[in-house]
Amino acid sequence: MRLRADHQAAVLPAEEITLIRQALAACSQVLTWAGQHAGPQFRDVVADAAEAAAGDRRSPGWLEYAVSLSIDYLDFAPGTLSTQ
16 A cells, blocks of 8 residues: 555555455454454454554443444545445
8 A cells, every 4th residue: 555645545465355344244254243242352352452552431332333424434435436
């Protein structure tokens, strides 16, 4: 990937997009599993991670939403849509 100015779109090869999507999907699965099975200590760690990722107080639910939205951005980016 070539770094660009803030106002320019980043261009990634398909292989890098696939790798990023796989990592995000794994994060989503971990967050879902943790929400269903983990104890309060793990949930506290996820809450801390959500806060660190957002720069302010956010919930683990927000982190799950952000991961899912990021996957959608990759799946439905203009360069990935079929023209048929």
